Amino acid sequence: MSDFKGRQLQIVFDLNKCLECHTCTMADKLMWTNRSGREYMYWNNVETMPGHGYPKGWGNNRNQTETGSGQILGGGFKDVVLEEGRTDGKVKSRGPVQREGKDPDLENDYGIPWEYNYEEVFNPGDSHDTPGATGIRPHYKGKEVVPKWGPNWEEDQGAGEWPNHWAFALPRICNHCAHPACLAACSRKAIYKRQEDGIVLVDQERCRGYRHCVRACPYKKVYFNFSTGKSEKCVLCYPRVEKGVPPACFAQCPGRIRFIGWKDDKNSAVYKLIHEWKVALPLHPEFGTEPNVFYVPPLGNFKFGGDGEITNERVIPVKYLGALFGGVENVKRVQGIILEEREKMRKGIKSELCMTLIGHDNADRFQLNVGGVPYKTAEEVQPVKTQFVTPSEDDAKGYKGGV
Amino acid sequence: MGFDVNDMEAYLKDAIDKGYLTDRIMKKTPRIAIWHSCNNYRNKTGTQWWRENYLKHIELLICTELRMTGSAQSADYVLSAATDYERWDGRETTTNLNFTLFGQAVKPMFDRRTDWQIYQGLAKVIQEKAKARGIKSILYGKRTIDLDSIYDEYVQNGELDTDEKALKWHHMKSTVLGGEKGYEKFVKEGYVQAKGDGKYGPYLDDAPSRSLRWQAIDKMPGPMKKQKTNTGRFQFYVDHEYHIKLDQMTPKPQYTDKWRGGPQSPRRPDGTPYQLVMNYPHTKWGIHSSYRENQWLMRLQRGDVYLYLNPKLMAEKGIKDMDMVRVYNHVGEWFARAKEWAGLPPYVVHTEHGWDHQLSKNWSHYNNLNCEFLNPLEMAGGKKGHIVYTGNHTGNRVYYETGVDIEKVAG
Known part of the structure; x- marks a missing residue:
């Protein structure tokens, strides 16, 4: 496979801002x-690190x-060689794609999409001790189950020991890699x-459901649809992106941790964070896929000492962050820059980096630049005729009083 | 805090004697109750005892609810209420500068009515019955309630007989929402920004609104009478006699393990301390019990009620992740699945609150474990500014008063 020559969208997630709210x-x-066989899939998920993640053990x-x-x-x-100090994810060389990974198990590795027998709350229970009604339990295919795994199974669990327990949130979507292992593995x-934006898609007409892509993606972001017998994945909301609307998971983020823009747009926030300041790092560049989602690594808080005092550590x-984001030295350098720039802001000196990371307005974080504006809202491209209609103007609103 | 049942009785008597609490709560038991959007079984401390004693007196229990909660399940009548998406209504929160419209995206499903319609309906029927029986008015405490005109009064002789009229009336009464012009914007855009003095600070066009600005930043008393404290400021040191007596003048750090084995350790009736203290703060997964059993959110958790435990404690008790655990003390029991969390001190067991009875094994609840039915600090009153409780509320539990033991059980 030759190098990707098309235009590429790039993405930054600032982990220092993630609330782990799962919006x-x-x-x-x-x-x-x-719906439609995708119930178990989470194209976007947020997992607590360190942990086995979703699916378990990716x-x-x-x-x-x-x-x-x-x-x-x-x-x-196989045999990926990285260039020391390089943080844009580009690798020196790589060997063949590894298709012999494990198929994640629905129940044990992804987690079944269990449901609840909500209607039970209307039924009386066996005993009429107050109030004696039946409860609701998780069910799957009509049977009561005890779930074994899920997309956020290890929430807050992390590692370490109280009071120096540690954990952080890692939101994950498809990395829309420049050198996708799923693409390389598909026979x-x-x-x-796509040449126009670098979004990686599965052609539902051509797919035969061999699942080489599922096994080859080291991030495990391709999913097999058991209903259709084909593989599916995050589409980066391309119908929105084409019209200048950020993907749904970007637009909805209350923590405003997500940035999107073009790799070739030097004025975009993503370009500044990835290529200028170099504070956004690829997740596992050693996988060799050249991911296009970059992360500002978390700083974390300070450790408590033996007497409950706060230490400098x-x-x-x-070391752990280094294992995720392409080496300890890169992470240390990023953390150093962020702390230095924060210090500047504390002293009243405006820091371009801090202002970029804060990203006050949507236009500061989303630069899709369709139609001469940084971004558009979904309502702009698909107008809603009337936003609100008062009950007195709308007969369809049903009950109006007159009791 | 170091008090027992006898102390609690003494506090209650003292509080009533001194007029901190009204004596009505002791004199008259309720006979008919309407619970409005209140999952009482879920939020009352000492739930099972409260429930048993309360229901002895209640001849008729009516519940206005969005969904079939544990509480609604035992009601004689459930008045099915429209959700936020189904009603033409507005919402303000004290810390936000916007008054927001619920634009009635869909009409109410089934036979649901909005709460405004529900109580209008009740008032109308009460008025009709009162007239038919020739009852004019009744005395309730110091208030007179005119039953033969209760509906006319409620809807102000037809002026407020629809949700739309009531909402507009409310809007126009406000001094900060911009009158007709503000209402126009509110209906068109779905929100209107308050301008002028709010409860906790001014809402200005050119500055961010800060909650508690007057108290915390400007060191001024709030403009509303009920926010006034002795100093006129946000009060951190409380010098009420009950607070002094129980050594609770300031909020205390609750996570230190220094107390363990000390005088504050929750104890069994025989005086020996419990191994564990139970904690159950607010949840991130719902607003109290609302949304707590939502399928989409539950799939992002463990699918079942869970209890965080320190891994060392789990090893000691032979408990594995997702095992069913019985949490118990001399007051009651509750069941939940174990979830390992090294972030927890080994002497604390922890769950996020809001679980409804329906979700737990044997219809049990974490509130079955509370030792403190009433919080003596909430019997405080008198001329101490904002520290006034009515007695007619849900007692806040005291963190380090609920001692428990745990064991692994089948399930």
Whole structure:
């Protein structure tokens, strides 16, 4: 596969700002994956790190737990050589794609999309001790179940010991890689990378459901639809993006941690963060896929000493962050820059980096630049005729009083 | 805090004697109750005892609810209320400068009515019955309620007989929402910004609004009478006699393990301390019990009620992640699944609150474990500014008063 020559959208997630509220997850879930065999899929999910993540044990050579041991699902490229100090994800060389990863198990690795027998709350229970009605339980395919895994199974669990326990949130979507392992692994040539924006898609007409892509993606962001027998993945909300509207999970983020823009737009926030300040790092560049989602690594808070005093040592081990974001030295350098710039702001000197990271307005974070504006709202491109109609003007609003 | 049931009785008597609390709560038991959007079984401390004793007196229990909560399940009548998406209504919160419209995206499903319609309906029927029976008015405490004109009064002789009229009336009464012009914007755009003096600070065009600005930043008393404290400022040191007596003048750090084994350790009736203290603060997954059993949100958790436990404690008790755990003390029991969390001190067990009875094994609840039915600090009153409780509220529990033990059980 030759290098991607098309135009590329790039993305930054600032982990220092993530609230772990999962609004992104719900935005994605309700827009794309709440139906038609996708119920178990989370194209966007947020997981607590360190942990096994979602699906359980994603990664190559090591998983994302503190020690990296336990189940590892595999994928990515063999013999990847990185260039020291390089943070744009580009690799020096890579070997063949690894298709022999494990198929994640629906129940144990993804988690089944359980449901509840809500209607039970209307039925009386066995005993008429107050009030004696029946409760609701998780069910799957008509049977009561005890769930075994889910998209946020390890919420807040992390590692370390009280009071120096540590954890941070890692929101994940498809990385829309410049050198996708899923694309390299597909023997049907059903996966393609769009020249106009670099979005990686699965052609539903060509896909035969071999699942090489599922096994090859080291981030495990391709999912098999058991109903249609084909693979599916995050589409970066391309119908929105084409019209200048940021993807749903970006638009809905209350923490405003998400940035999107063009790699070739030197004025975009993403360009500044990734290529100028170099404070946004690729997740696992050693997988060799050249991901286009970049992360500002978290600083974390300070450790408590023996008498409850606050020390100067950070609670998140930089070694762990190094294992995620392409080496300890890169992470240390980023943390150093951010702390230095924050210090400037404290002294009343305006920091371009801090202002960019804060991203006050949507236009500061989204630069899709369609139609001469940085971004558009969904309402702009698909106008709603009337926003609100008073009950007295609308007969369809039903009951109006007159009791 | 170091008090027992006898102390509690003594506090209650003292509070009534001194007029801190009204004596009505002791004199008259309720007979008919209407619970409005209030999941009482879920939020009352000492739930099972409260429930048992309360229901002894209640002949008729009516519940206005959006959904079938644990509380609604035991009501004689459930008045099915329209949700926020189904009603033409507005919402303000004290800390936000916007008054926001619920634009009635869809009409109410089934036979749901908005709460305004529900109580209008009740008032109308009460008025009709009162007239038919020739009842004019009744005395309630110091108030007279005119039953034969209660509906006319409620809707102000037809002026407020629809949600739309009531909302506009409310809007126009406000001095900060901009009158007719503000209402126009409110209806058109879905919100209107308050301008002028709010409860906790001014709402200005050219500056961010800060909650508690007057008290915390300007060191001024709030403009509304009820916000006034002794100093006129936000009060951190409380010098009420009950607070002094119980050594609770300031908020205290509650996470230190220094107290363990000390005088504040929750104890069994035989005087020995419990191994664990139970904590259950606000949840991130709902607003109290609302949305707590929502399928989409539950899939982002463990699917079942869970209890955070320190891994060392789990090893000691032979409990594994997702095992069913019985949490118990001499007051009651509750069941939840274990979830390992190294961020927790080994002597604390922790769950996020808001779980409804329906979700727990045997219809049990974490509020079955509370030892403190009433919080003596909430019997405080008198001429101490804002520290006034009515007695007719849900007692806030005291964090380090709920001692528990745990064990692994089947399930």
